[in-house]
Amino acid sequence: MSKVEVAHPTEKRTTTNSNSNKVSILLRNKFKQKYLAMNSAFPNHYSHPSKKSKQKFIVNKSSKDYFKNDHTNQFIHTGKRPIENIRNIENPVSGYPKLQRLLSLKQDQINKYRSKPFGARVPTEKMVETIDRWVSKQKLTFDVIMIGGLSENQFIYPLLLNLQLDKLCSKPGFLFFWASTQQVQQLTRLLESSSWGGKFRRSEELVFLPVGRDSKYIPDKNDIPEESLLQQKQWHCWMCITGTVRRSTDSHLIHCNVNTDIIVENTLMTSSCNNIVPISMYELVENFSSSTRRLHILPASVGLEHSLKLRPGWVIVGPDVLVDNFDPSVYKQEISSVGSNVPSTDEIDLLRPKSPNRRLSYC
Amino acid sequence: METILPLLLGYGNSLLRFPVEGNVSSLFRLQSTLRWHEFLAGLIRVNKLSNSLEFDTDIYKFYAEALTDVEDQSKSYNCSVRIKNINCLALEILEENLPGLNVSTDLKENKKKPRALRLSNEKMKEETKEEPTFEICNQSKHAEILAGIDIDRCAESLKRSRKTQLLKCLETKIHFVPIIKSHTDPKLGDCSYLDTCHKLKTCKYLHYYQTVPTLAANKPPPPNSPTLEVLASYTKGEPISKTLCKQLPAQWINCDVRKLNFNRLGKFAAIIADPPWNIHTNSIESNETELLKIPVDQIQDEGIFLLWVTVRSTSIGRAWLLENGYTVSSELIWVKTNQLGRNICTGRTGHWLNHSKEHLLVGIKGRCTWLQRGLFDDIILASTRETGRKPDELYVMVEKMVGEHARKLEIFGKQHNVRPGWLTIGNQLEGNNVVEDLI
Ligand SMILES: [Zn+2]
Numbered sequence: 044m045s046k047v048e049v050a051h052p053t054e055k056r057t058t059t060n061s062n063s064n065k066v067s068i069l070l071r072n073k074f075k076q077k078y079l080a081m082n083s084a085f086p087n088h089y090s091h092p093s094k095k096s097k098q099k100f101i102v103n104k105s106s107k108d109y110f111k112n113d114h115t116n117q118f119i120h121t122g123k124r125p126i127e128n129i130r131n132i133e134n135p136v137s138g139y140p141k142l143q144r145l146l147s148l149k150q151d152q153i154n155k156y157r158s159k160p161f162g163a164r165v166p167t168e169k170m171v172e173t174i175d176r177w178v179s180k181q182k183l184t185f186d187v188i189m190i191g192g193l194s195e196n197q198f199i200y201p202l203l204l205n206l207q208l209d210k211l212c213s214k215p216g217f218l219f220f221w222a223s224t225q226q227v228q229q230l231t232r233l234l235e236s237s238s239w240g241g242k243f244r245r246s247e248e249l250v251f252l253p254v255g256r257d258s259k260y261i262p263d264k265n266d267i268p269e270e271s272l273l274q275q276k277q278w279h280c281w282m283c284i285t286g287t288v289r290r291s292t293d294s295h296l297i298h299c300n301v302n303t304d305i306i307v308e309n310t311l312m313t314s315s316c317n318n319i320v321p322i323s324m325y326e327l328v329e330n331f332s333s334s335t336r337r338l339h340i341l342p343a344s345v346g347l348e349h350s351l352k353l354r355p356g357w358v359i360v361g362p363d364v365l366v367d368n369f370d371p372s373v374y375k376q377e378i379s380s381v382g383s384n385v386p387s388t389d390e391i392d393l394l395r396p397k398s399p400n401r402r403l404s405y406c
Numbered sequence: 407m408e409t410i411l412p413l414l415l416g417y418g419n420s421l422l423r424f425p426v427e428g429n430v431s432s433l434f435r436l437q438s439t440l441r442w443h444e445f446l447a448g449l450i451r452v453n454k455l456s457n458s459l460e461f462d463t464d465i466y467k468f469y470a471e472a473l474t475d476v477e478d479q480s481k482s483y484n485c486s487v488r489i490k491n492i493n494c495l496a497l498e499i500l501e502e503n504l505p506g507l508n509v510s511t512d513l514k515e516n517k518k519k520p521r522a523l524r525l526s527n528e529k530m531k532e533e534t535k536e537e538p539t540f541e542i543c544n545q546s547k548h549a550e551i552l553a554g555i556d557i558d559r560c561a562e563s564l565k566r567s568r569k570t571q572l573l574k575c576l577e578t579k580i581h582f583v584p585i586i587k588s589h590t591d592p593k594l595g596d597c598s599y600l601d602t603c604h605k606l607k608t609c610k611y612l613h614y615y616q617t618v619p620t621l622a623a624n625k626p627p628p629p630n631s632p633t634l635e636v637l638a639s640y641t642k643g644e645p646i647s648k649t650l651c652k653q654l655p656a657q658w659i660n661c662d663v664r665k666l667n668f669n670r671l672g673k674f675a676a677i678i679a680d681p682p683w684n685i686h687t688n689s690i691e692s693n694e695t696e697l698l699k700i701p702v703d704q705i706q707d708e709g710i711f712l713l714w715v716t717v718r719s720t721s722i723g724r725a726w727l728l729e730n731g732y733t734v735s736s737e738l739i740w741v742k743t744n745q746l747g748r749n750i751c752t753g754r755t756g757h758w759l760n761h762s763k764e765h766l767l768v769g770i771k772g773r774c775t776w777l778q779r780g781l782f783d784d785i786i787l788a789s790t791r792e793t794g795r796k797p798d799e800l801y802v803m804v805e806k807m808v809g810e811h812a813r814k815l816e817i818f819g820k821q822h823n824v825r826p827g828w829l830t831i832g833n834q835l836e837g838n839n840v841v842e843d844l845i
């Protein structure tokens with residue numbers, strides 16, 4: 044540090060600046076001393092010799108006595124972000140062996156019944172036209188459509204407005220739509236105003252939370268929060284449903300309550316893979332809907348910070364897709380041999396959370 | 407247009423939202439209208455475009471300006487802090503152009519934060535009493551050993567068996583010790599409800615005791631001064647009332663919110679509402695909620711409105727805030743944890759997916775130059791308590807943003823929500839307690 048201060052000519056000017064500066068430094072030091080005196084009570088107590096003979100921990104048996112860390116206070120004093128304290132980041136279902144077993148059985152089954160990975164390289168300006176062609180000429184439909192990812196530039200309002208999503212998506216069908224906090228307002232408008240919007244009901248709101256100061260997934264990293272009150276550390280994904288599906292009777296189509304509405308960045312995985320959507324998001328979708336016809340639309344370039352990998356069981360369309368192997372007729376053949384839904388097994392059915400019979404589900 | 411601009415400029419330069427010609431003087435002309443990071447981004451871009459010599463001299467000029475600017479704000483801050491506050495992009499430029507510049511790791515860590523924000527953070531730290539926090543032990547072996555011995559005499563038995571490492575760990579970290587009863591089947595794993603389980607006597611799943619280092623158990627108040635006085639060494643745009651006004655005690659009014667005369671309440675800097683959303687259909691027209699009837703313009707001219715919403719009510723809440731002149735600039739997520747500090751993942755808490763979080767819409771009305779922005783992430787991590795009860799951390803955050811002295815209102819509050827500095831109104835409160843001359 045000192046090297047810079049001495050070496051730099053401008054430094055002299057600023058350090059020899061004004062008298063008022065020195066006064067405030069004095070004041071500040073005084074304050075510091077006072078502050079330290081006031082706060083010394085707790086560190087001293089911690090190593091107080093009179094406590095030596097006593098046991099230095101206690102056992103709490105009743106929930107009202109439980110000590111809870113105040114992560115907001117901790118953040119103020121240490122800068123440790125609250126999210127970093129979550130203990131099940133690496134294994135979200137730790138402590139729940141049945142759920143763990145269910146998840147692995149479901150992934151096994153999903154892997155058995157899936158198409159090969161398909162990619163369609165389509166430039167941004169050809170996106171609307173391509174989807175139109177898929178709908179009208181090739182009569183393609185998908186049961187699951189995901190749009191965008193962890194990148195602001197994927198949300199292009201005029202383009203999205205003109206996508207024929209209602210025709211591309213079968214009924215019942217599911218839409219997973221990514222947006223940043225700033226874009227949620229536009230997403231609301233899109234669902235209310237576009238020709239296809241009225242046909243999709245907003246059903247869940249998923250949130251992705253980046254972990255760590257240097258996460259590649261922190262939205263708009265270089266933006267100073269001048270307009271927003273809080274620092275943005277989240278991504279939103281709206282799950283919308285079209286058509287009728289009931290969770291109590293349609294277990295061949297959906298399995299509910301397997302995953303949660305939060306995905307916390309799994310730093311173990313993201314250190315080696317910086318996919319435009321977290322892999323756990325694909326898994327969440329696959330766990331929820333049994334459909335094998337899944338499409339992911341990325342309207343814009345994924346940029347240098349993120350990568351785009353094809354995934355078995357999905358068609359991924361976007362300008363940055365490396366393997367351009369999608370052919371609608373080949374795809375239809377592939378799906379007819381794979382089957383349009385992943386069948387369940389007895390053990391999966393036994394383990395999966397079920398809705399209580401009496402409460403009628405509403406859509 | 408806003409969304410396409412970054413595209414046009416090329417993704418790598420997405421932070422640059424204005425066109426730049428290939429010379430520095432054009433950029434300096436724009437200087438007064440640009441934000442810091444934009445100016446710096448422009449500087450980098452100009453450098454790439456022109457590769458000109460004039461860049462070097464301008465960098466020095468810029469560097470000098472940066473230092474003066476920061477000094478104006480920080481006044482008493484020493485040199486190293488001043489340099490720390492320089493924007494990350496300036497650092498990149500400086501690293502490139504001043505060979506031999508040794509950027510410390512501390513500097514690198516802070517380089518993402520804008521200068522004003524760094525000062526706010528320092529100030530907040532000075533004004534806030536530090537609470538002890540403890541790590542939670544992650545060694546499953548420790549829990550196993552503790553489960554096997556008499557928990558009330560574990561210290562002695564650990565000493566006898568010379569398990570000093572575990573003993574030491576108990577003195578510094580929190581442990582969760584499985585409670586093994588005759589009806590417990592450890593193979594089943596944890597109870598979804600853990601410490602809030604109502605069927606402890608029959609529930610076969612695992613529940614836990616907690617061990618805590620002693621310091622947390624009898625947190626003593628500091629001997630001389632019970633509360634930390636608010637006296638940071640500089641101010642950052644707060645109103646003078648902060649030092650002149652005392653924080654008001656907790657006030658509450660038991661009332662039917664629909665019938666209250668809001669005109670009498672005065673104005674508030676911050677309002678929290680956790681309305682009873684009664685929504686059974688998806689149609690917005692048919693929704694009638696008490697919140698929508700509140701004449702919010704009578705109680706807030708400028709300030710923040712924090713609205714708890716559900717998946718079904720978020721669009722209605724958003725529309726209502728916009729209608730009332732707010733911009734919804736942020737959304738705060740409460741990430742719910744269980745007794746063990748894990749994000750809740752079971753329990754059929756939602757219709758299609760399990761719900762492990764709740765959403766709070768953050769509306770801002772007016773310019774609010776007094777508002778401390780960017781202090782916190784848009785996340786609260788806190789454990790669940792009684793059904794519907796929201797985390798207290800929110801109050802602390804709001805108090806830091808608008809000031810402890812500022813008038814704050816909670817609508818649809820319950821008795822556990824009353825708090826110094828806040829007026830709480832709702833129909834489930836115990837009587838009234840008002841010290842201000844309101845009614
Ligand atoms: Zn331990």
Ligand SMILES: [Zn+2]
Pocket residue numbers: 597598599600603604605606609610611613
């Ligand atoms: Zn239980």
